[in-house]
Amino acid sequence: MFDDLSSKLQSTFKTLSGQSKITELNIAEAVREIRRALLDADVNYEVAREFTKKVKDQALEQDVLTSVSPGQLFTKIVYDELTQVLGGKQEEIRFATTPPTVILIAGLQGSGKTTFTGKLAKYLKSKGRNPLLAAADVYRPAAVEQLKTLAEQIKVPVYSIEEKDAVRTAREALQFARSNAHDVLIIDTAGRLHVDEKMMAEVSEIKKAVQPNEILFVVDSMTGQDAVNTAREFDKTIDFDGVVLTKLDGDTRGGAALSIRNVVEKPIKFISMGEKLDSLTPFFPDRMAQRILGMGDVISLVEKAQQEFDEKEAKQLQQRITSDKFDLEDFHKQINQIKKMGSLKDLAGMIPGVSQKLKDTEIDDNALDPIEAIINSMTPDERRNPHILNASRKRRIASGSGTSVRAVNDLLKQFSQMKKMMKTMTKMSKMGRAMQGLKNLTGRP
Amino acid sequence: MSFLEKLGFKKKEERLKEGLEKSRTGLLSKLGKAVIGKDTVDEEVLDELEEVLITSDVGVSTTLKIIRRIEERVKKDKYLNTSELQRILREEIIALLRENDTDKPAEFEAATPAKPHVIMVVGVNGVGKTTTIGKLAWHYKQAGKNVLLGAADTFRAAAVNQLTIWSERAGVPIIQQGQNADPAAVAYDTVAAAKSRGADVVLIDTAGRLHNKKGLMDELSKIKRVMSKIVPEAPHEVLLVLDASTGQNAMQQAKAFTEAVDITGLALTKLDGTAKGGIVIGISSELNVPVKYIGVGEQAADLQVFDRVGFVNALFDKS
Ligand SMILES: Nc1nc2c(ncn2[C@@H]2O[C@H](COP(=O)(O)OP(=O)(O)OP(=O)(O)O)[C@@H](O)[C@H]2O)c(=O)[nH]1
Ligand SMILES: Nc1nc2c(ncn2[C@@H]2O[C@H](COP(=O)(O)OP(=O)(O)OP(=O)(O)O)[C@@H](O)[C@H]2O)c(=O)[nH]1
Ligand SMILES: [Mg+2]
Ligand SMILES: [Mg+2]
Numbered sequence A: 001m002f003d004d005l006s007s008k009l010q011s012t013f014k015t016l017s018g019q020s021k022i023t024e025l026n027i028a029e030a031v032r033e034i035r036r037a038l039l040d041a042d043v044n045y046e047v048a049r050e051f052t053k054k055v056k057d058q059a060l061e062q063d064v065l066t067s068v069s070p071g072q073l074f075t076k077i078v079y080d081e082l083t084q085v086l087g088g089k090q091e092e093i094r095f096a097t098t099p100p101t102v103i104l105i106a107g108l109q110g111s112g113k114t115t116f117t118g119k120l121a122k123y124l125k126s127k128g129r130n131p132l133l134a135a136a137d138v139y140r141p142a143a144v145e146q147l148k149t150l151a152e153q154i155k156v157p158v159y160s161i162e163e164k165d166a167v168r169t170a171r172e173a174l175q176f177a178r179s180n181a182h183d184v185l186i187i188d189t190a191g192r193l194h195v196d197e198k199m200m201a202e203v204s205e206i207k208k209a210v211q212p213n214e215i216l217f218v219v220d221s222m223t224g225q226d227a228v229n230t231a232r233e234f235d236k237t238i239d240f241d242g243v244v245l246t247k248l249d250g251d252t253r254g255g256a257a258l259s260i261r262n263v264v265e266k267p268i269k270f271i272s273m274g275e276k277l278d279s280l281t282p283f284f285p286d287r288m289a290q291r292i293l294g295m296g297d298v299i300s301l302v303e304k305a306q307q308e309f310d311e312k313e314a315k316q317l318q319q320r321i322t323s324d325k326f327d328l329e330d331f332h333k334q335i336n337q338i339k340k341m342g343s344l345k346d347l348a349g350m351i352p353g354v355s356q357k358l359k360d361t362e363i364d365d366n367a368l369d370p371i372e373a374i375i376n377s378m379t380p381d382e383r384r385n386p387h388i389l390n391a392s393r394k395r396r397i398a399s400g401s402g403t404s405v406r407a408v409n410d411l412l413k414q415f416s417q418m419k420k421m422m423k424t425m426t427k428m429s430k431m432g433r434a435m436q437g438l439k440n441l442t443g444r445p
Numbered sequence B: 001m002s003f004l005e006k007l008g009f010k011k012k013e014e015r016l017k018e019g020l021e022k023s024r025t026g027l028l029s030k031l032g033k034a035v036i037g038k039d040t041v042d043e044e045v046l047d048e049l050e051e052v053l054i055t056s057d058v059g060v061s062t063t064l065k066i067i068r069r070i071e072e073r074v075k076k077d078k079y080l081n082t083s084e085l086q087r088i089l090r091e092e093i094i095a096l097l098r099e100n101d102t103d104k105p106a107e108f109e110a111a112t113p114a115k116p117h118v119i120m121v122v123g124v125n126g127v128g129k130t131t132t133i134g135k136l137a138w139h140y141k142q143a144g145k146n147v148l149l150g151a152a153d154t155f156r157a158a159a160v161n162q163l164t165i166w167s168e169r170a171g172v173p174i175i176q177q178g179q180n181a182d183p184a185a186v187a188y189d190t191v192a193a194a195k196s197r198g199a200d201v202v203l204i205d206t207a208g209r210l211h212n213k214k215g216l217m218d219e220l221s222k223i224k225r226v227m228s229k230i231v232p233e234a235p236h237e238v239l240l241v242l243d244a245s246t247g248q249n250a251m252q253q254a255k256a257f258t259e260a261v262d263i264t265g266l267a268l269t270k271l272d273g274t275a276k277g278g279i280v281i282g283i284s285s286e287l288n289v290p291v292k293y294i295g296v297g298e299q300a301a302d303l304q305v306f307d308r309v310g311f312v313n314a315l316f317d318k319s
Helices: A005-014 A024-040 A045-060 A070-086 A113-126 A143-153 A166-179 A197-210 A227-238 A256-263 A285-293 A298-308 A311-322 A328-341 A344-349 A354-358 A365-376 A380-384 A391-401 A405-430 A435-441 B012-035 B043-054 B060-076 B082-096 B129-142 B159-170 B183-197 B214-227 B249-261 B279-287 B308-316
Strands: A101-107 A131-136 A184-189 A214-220 A242-246 A268-272 A280-282 B117-122 B147-152 B201-206 B237-243 B265-269 B291-295 B303-305
Touching: A024 A045, A024 A070, A024 A285, A024 B060, A045 A070, A045 A256, A070 A256, A070 A285, A101 A113, A101 A197, A101 A227, A113 A131, A113 A143, A113 A184, A113 A214, A113 A242, A113 A268, A113 A280, A131 A143, A131 A166, A143 B159, A166 A184, A166 A197, A184 A197, A197 A227, A214 A227, A214 A256, A227 A256, A242 A256, A256 A268, A256 A285, A328 A365, A328 A380, A328 A405, A365 A391, A365 A405, A391 A405, B043 B060, B060 B082, B060 B279, B082 B279, B082 B308, B117 B129, B117 B183, B117 B214, B117 B249, B129 B147, B129 B159, B129 B201, B129 B237, B129 B265, B129 B291, B129 B303, B147 B159, B147 B183, B183 B201, B183 B214, B201 B214, B214 B249, B237 B249, B237 B279, B249 B279, B265 B279, B291 B308
Parallel strands: A101 A184, A101 A214, A131 A184, A214 A242, A242 A268, B117 B201, B117 B237, B147 B201, B237 B265, B265 B291
Antiparallel strands: A268 A280, B291 B303
8 A cells, every 4th residue: 555655756756856847747657646545545536536636737836946855845735735625624513592402413324323422422511511312213223222321321311212213203302302401412313325215315304303403424434435425415415514534543544534525515523533432533634634645744744843843852852862862751851742743643654654664553642641640750860761660669650640550561661662663763764764854853954 | 026025025136236236337337438439448448447446446456457457358359349348347357256165155055064153253343243143143044044143242332232133033042241241251152052052053243343453353363262162163254244335444454354363254235325345356356255245235134145246247237
């Protein structure tokens, strides 16, 4: 696959280094690579064709700057365009002026609707709302029990009736919400195929009966070429307001996101990153663009790095990494910066060639908070020489940081993993691949 | 109209065709358009073919493989017409799809070589594992087999309830230890019960898991391992369920599940939509594993034994 698209592009453009303009002829290979990367990422065939054409036209107008290589320039054009198409402004749920706000959840079978219903309820509850859930999937075996089980975990009530009547369930749930001071009603519906006329008529009926303020279309991020057909049909029938992309904790490139954005101009409002109810996240178009391109994006690394890194510190850091002196003290400093920049994995993934390797290393971002506490409880000496940490020191640190010895051990393990990763990055840079990125990190030409 | 048809049961071929209707017409009209007025298969036709295959989720590399082989044949015998092109295409794709392993029969009536014949069902979240088990149970039961279900998805909310309802629909017993029980223990107990009861077929449901989660994949290997403590060859079949609407990620799924539990067959679900499920062509060929079943709906009867010739014919045939 094309895990390091940008390095391919770099070599494609090596032949270009003496030339000052991107031309139809010298860009052809790169355009092909981009198109294939998009298709490998499940971007719809037609959408990929249009997209590459647009990017090519843009690139043709550009002069090759002396400061960036043509490869980098083209990469950035692709990335910027993709981010723009995916993005627009961040959009939230639209709440009703007079409660309850009614939110309708719809989508194909198994896409993650019921799980998302639970996640959204939890999210809204944490924002001080008082949601009610409606179990309007009257077909799938144990669908109601599933929703009830999830709702119980977050102490949110579920409205359901004995009769297998989805429209009535929704209507009555709305009545119930009104008379019981629920300010949000989330309606979980059965999975349905866009070609199933009867089922599409049903969801249309539900919409008519409860007049939702917000209709969300839930899509599995692993969806392939067919995403355009389903999104288009659902949009035709229920004119949804936003898209939820699920199962992004997998390793799919998620090209469906681009396809859907292209055929229905609706924002992606949430992404779902796990089976547990707390893994609901807002959508970031730039991260998605990187993911779809499956590349360590040199330009993006440069940009992010320039924003967040202090130049001098970065220089020191690079030296410490290359001379293998990176210790827990440095780690501590980095944590704060990494937190500002987004996820550790994302960050490392921006360096060409590293993302593939990282799949084998498990790096958990949530682990950052206790890590800070633990490092804070260490003496400077311990931070510099973690190998002196014996059992009694570990116990002291554990109690000082309000964690456990196990957490301390986990941290040490994680730290050594990170060091390993850093070494990989350094090795890569020695091979000249990530060099560009690291050089730019330090601001040197 | 037969009595069964009146009751709403359709003949096998009809269901298969119905499920594949959309893809068939789409493909044909495109191929037709590409060849009308031409007596050779030119560049343009091959471009069209590329589009048809890619939009069926066949994937770039498998598509290129198919096109290259067609190009070679076009080079050899210069004047191909539409029907010849279709025939060649059919042949090439059939050749890529692996044939069913006779040791692990997919036909429900066939005698199982082992008793109990243990089938473990795996896959990522929401692809249709539990439903496929419900359908398989129903079909085996219809074929007169003694079936036992094992509810080893103890994680997903109400997963045990869901499988229990399917066991009632199919009229077969189920071994379950409730939510949050140890899935390996459930699998172990199910195979043990099957052995002592003399069941013919055991179907083990497992929780959906993304293939990139190492811990969960290890758990799956363990579930598989414990069963062999009772029946050394068990599970005789490890069925990977793939959702037909899944794109290129299905290849990663198939590779990771093969590595963890050595899959022996594929089940392709949700072919009643407009998704083509073309990804199975590449998977079947690369991993040397046959597609065994297809799912064409949410009811018990909506499952068919995969027939590669029929599958490809249904994609390309006119009538
Ligand atoms: N890994 C992962 N699994 C998810 C995510 N969202 C949902 N799931 C899982 O996907 C499977 C299907 O989720 P459901 O919420 O039941 O999907 P649904 O759309 O309600 O399904 P139907 O009602 O049958 O159409 C379950 O196993 C969920 O736990 C996610 O973001 N990541
Ligand atoms: N249209 C259609 N729907 C299907 C088919 N197979 C399964 N489904 C539906 O897909 C959804 C998910 O099916 P399940 O059997 O729960 O999937 P699973 O893989 O067991 O899901 P988890 O255990 O949550 O990972 C349900 O709504 C099923 O009714 C099929 O062949 N066609
Ligand atoms: Mg559901
Ligand atoms: Mg299941």
